Amino acid sequence: MGTWTTGVKPTTPTSQLSEQMQRVQANVVQHHYVRSELLDINKNKKDGLIQETIAALRRTPQGRQCTQAQLMEGFEHMTKRLQTADLTINFKATSWFMTPNNYDSYTQMYERAIRTINAPGQAAYKQMRLKDDSLNPAQTRAATDDKVTFRRDVMSSGKFAPAYGGMGRVMSPGALNAPTVDAQPGEFEASNPFFNPKSKQVFAALNYGRRPHGSATTYGYSYMVLNRHFKTNAIYFAGDTFGIDFGLKVSADDQISYDLLGAIYGKACDVLRKDLYRSCILDGRLENAPIHSEAMLLLEGHLFEPLTFSGNLEAIFISGRDMLNKKAITGNDWQTIQTNARAFARKHGAKLFFIE
Numbered sequence: 001m002g003t004w005t006t007g008v009k010p011t012t013p014t015s016q017l018s019e020q021m022q023r024v025q026a027n028v029v030q031h032h033y034v035r036s037e038l039l040d041i042n043k044n045k046k047d048g049l050i051q052e053t054i055a056a057l058r059r060t061p062q063g064r065q066c067t068q069a070q071l072m073e074g075f076e077h078m079t080k081r082l083q084t085a086d087l088t089i090n091f092k093a094t095s096w097f098m099t100p101n102n103y104d105s106y107t108q109m110y111e112r113a114i115r116t117i118n119a120p121g122q123a124a125y126k127q128m129r130l131k132d133d134s135l136n137p138a139q140t141r142a143a144t145d146d147k148v149t150f151r152r153d154v155m156s157s158g159k160f161a162p163a164y165g166g167m168g169r170v171m172s173p174g175a176l177n178a179p180t181v182d183a184q185p186g187e188f189e190a191s192n193p194f195f196n197p198k199s200k201q202v203f204a205a206l207n208y209g210r211r212p213h214g215s216a217t218t219y220g221y222s223y224m225v226l227n228r229h230f231k232t233n234a235i236y237f238a239g240d241t242f243g244i245d246f247g248l249k250v251s252a253d254d255q256i257s258y259d260l261l262g263a264i265y266g267k268a269c270d271v272l273r274k275d276l277y278r279s280c281i282l283d284g285r286l287e288n289a290p291i292h293s294e295a296m297l298l299l300e301g302h303l304f305e306p307l308t309f310s311g312n313l314e315a316i317f318i319s320g321r322d323m324l325n326k327k328a329i330t331g332n333d334w335q336t337i338q339t340n341a342r343a344f345a346r347k348h349g350a351k352l353f354f355i356e
Contacts, residue, residue: 026198031304056273089203093222100344106202147241222316237255309344317355338354
């Protein structure tokens, strides 16, 4: 992974690092990780990924009638169509804007779980205390994220494994355990004391189908469009990575790069292939994905870099379909959301749209 030039080595327990040094360490690790993975995909796996995709296209009724050159042209067209799609994050307008939103950056669940720990006989310190939520069971999420981040060959070599140092020593929480100090109900802590929560990925999704409410309405009918520069260093998967235990090809060995986005078709399940064909070969616009199959129809993107809002949001779309206490937003509540969303967009330089 290269030399640790910052002096923040992966042998210092995270609780002993200042917040600033945690961010420095996370940035170094994420940079090395992404550079290593993208190099492997674009150089070592390129030919195999293209051939896998061409073979999948050839099996379609239309593909059986195509020459090799035509199939390659289809792959290239699909790649360009995917590269020009918006990278999005869905959210609920009622959660974000019923009160003024003063946040300056988007944090993933591991960062949001950091709290101050009051340990008897010692100074207070900060530590991640992950909790279950309705969409992200803590232990499942942590185990899944390791499977989709670290390739099998790398983990088996010990290069990334927490017990052997390297990137995994910082990026993997290890097993989640019940806390023994200052525990609160439903909390889990990392068994790896060197785990840095800031090193984990931000989850986004590529709106390949140009769907009217973004990529994943499970998380809300409102969505933000990220600056296009995030797309080039993201790592992509053909489906919700939670689907790794249900047969989807979304392990770390199935990662796809921006340069080879058309290869997502070769990893996709049948229903995703149909939507990719409609949207990226036939240039169609798709309806919102059905909630029951959204996980299979997602094109998930993992960002291993900080997502600060100012200058990094191209647009924000606020939908009146988001619910407040299971009821439609009306009257003063809708006016409040609009007022707060306008202030947020103005502060961070994002275009703002109100949609159905």
